[in-house]
Amino acid sequence: FGPARRHPLAPLIHSLLFVCREGVEREREMLRGVLPLLLHRSRNGSREAALLQHPSLLHHHGRLLPPGALASPSMALPRFLALSTSGSTAAPIGDVGDDPSTSPYPETAIPSSLVEYLIQSCGFSQDEASKVCKRLKLRKASRNAESVLSFFRGKGVDEAQFRKAVSCQPRLLYADVEKTLAPKFRAFEEMGLSVSGVLKVLERNSTFLSHSLEKKMIPNISLLREECGISGQRLLRLLWRNPRVISRSTRTLTEIIGRVRELGIRQGSMAFEMGLHMTDALSRRTLDEKLAHFKSLGWTEEETFSAIRRTPLILNFSVRRIKDSIDFFVGGIGSSTSFLAANPILLAxxxxxxxxxxxxxxxxxxxxxxxxxxxxxxxxxxxxxxxxxxxxxxxxxxxxxxxxxxxxxxxxxxxxxxxxxxxxxxx
Structure with a gap:
């Protein structure tokens, strides 16, 4: 952060970034927007002291605030941010929360790796580093990180894979190994997915850790395997393309499968998987409107369904894009609408x-x-x-x-x- 690096807030911000060593550029950009707001009118350091006492300022519902969020009228600010700097006093950084009896957090062991990082990279003393770590909102992640890392090491996941997973889903560090990670990985592995495959699903699906295994994930995957014949690598491919499919209610997923069958796409084909992906993003009304538009361009009903069966991706195209393509092929170079219906990949x-x-x-x-x-x-x-x-x-x-x-x-x-x-x- 340039000159701001020497500011008392810098160590705290660096400790936040430490949790995910890779892919932190986005977080840095966010913090660049937050930091000036925190430093504004802070001559006596009241906001710095307040942040050390309330590090959750940099978060909203567990996520780093985007630039300008603190200035947004739609976000309720903590009361202490409204205090005038001229009428407040701030304790020196080393004195914040010195009395254990006044600390809002219980005494817990802080991982030595995080403490050492603050000491070696940010110039903290041993005592200051420990105090700052105890006041981080990420203290739970700090305590839990080692058990999460041990779980993945036991699964044969290397450090690079682990960092990538955490970069995609930082909440992974909060996950309960016994109640969340172990059961979900075991269930997916029993269904034929490899550990690396489950990791790919986790990286793409922000709801992987929160949705119920018994109520949603297992029933939906069982439905895909038993009703649609999708399993193994094909299941992994579908979940990677459309991770939301296991987060839908089973009733909704059943309706989506029904729509794909109505289009005449052969079950068991790759086109069926793509059809699931495409129709999942469309409401029944939108799908009907797109079918009507294809017919309005001169395609018969059979040509329309034939084109969709060959290239389900065209369901994802806007009406304008399809019209422009047909105008070029038909009006520009003399092709026919029937030829395009037989070769719909050209519209892609x-x-x-x-x-x-x-x-x-x-x-x-x-x-x-x-x-x-x-x-x-x-x-x-x-x-x-x-x-x-x-x-x-x-x-x-x-x-x-x-x-x-x-x-x-x-x-x-x-x-x-x-x-x-x-x-x-x-x-």
Whole structure:
């Protein structure tokens, strides 16, 4: 924090950041917004002393406050923040809470690693470091961290994996090993997920630690396995894509599964998993509106369902995006709506970043009578970027330096469509 690093608040802030050594840049940005508010009109240090007594100031419902949050009228401020600095006095840092009988927190052992960090990195004395740690709102995490770390070590989780998990879900340090972590990991492992797989679900799902194992997680996973045939790596893939699926009520999840079946997506296919992911984000009304929009673009009901079965991802596209894509393919290069319904993956590609540049390259190859000019536009559009660059762009840039400019152009000037895949030069 620059010059503020030497301020009495700096050690406290550094101790907060210590809990999660990786991924702290976001927290630093938040604290940069909070720190000036705390230092404002604090000539006699009253707010510093108050913060040492009430470190929860930097938190709201267990999370670090975002910049400007203390100034927000929607957030009720603690009474001590409203005190005038001119009429208050502050005890020296070393004297805050010296009397154990007045301390709001019981005497508990502070992990030596955290104390040593404050001493070595922040210049605290042994006594000051211990007192600050006792007053941290994260004191529970400090005491619990070792048991949590021991649990994961016992599971074969290395330090890097543990840090990543804590970076994604800091509340992990509060978790009760016996009541929360052990039962949930055991249940997921019994269902076929590896320890690393459960960790991935935990990292993506903020409700993993709070939702009931018996009431939600186990019934929902059993439903996915028994009714949909999704288990093992497929289950892990679904939970990674859509971690909310195990947090829904079983009734809601049953309704979502029903919607996917109504779309005619074959159960057991990857498309079914993607369909679950897509329909989970849509209400029944929104889904019906999207189906009606596809039909309004000229697709028959069978073409609409066929397109969704092939590429469920199109359910996630906005109406505007779909319209722009169809306008380009149908109105711009002469394709048909039936062709798009049979190849809906084309709607997933960005017109400006992928479709238009590759279309221009396709026309260039044809005009130069090159072998690759005989490839269909569908082949060129679905080709992975690295493969497209190697087989087309890099192959001919020495002979045709202008190809790079063609690939980067966004104009269809002097290109006349004659059906999808058949083009002629303007005369």
């Amino acid at each position: 590609f960005s017109i400006e970043k992928r479709v238009r540049p590759r279309y221009n390259v396709s026309r260039f190859l044809q005009l130069k009578h090159l072998r690759e000019g005989d490839w269909t536009l569908l082949t060129l559009l679905t080709m992975p970027e690295r493969e497209f660059l190697n087989k087309v762009i890099l192959k001919y840039t020495d002979t045709f330096p202008e190809l790079n400019e063609v690939y980067g152009a966004g104009s269809l000037e002097q290109i006349q469509p004659n059906g999808f895949g058949g083009y002629v030069q303007n005369t």
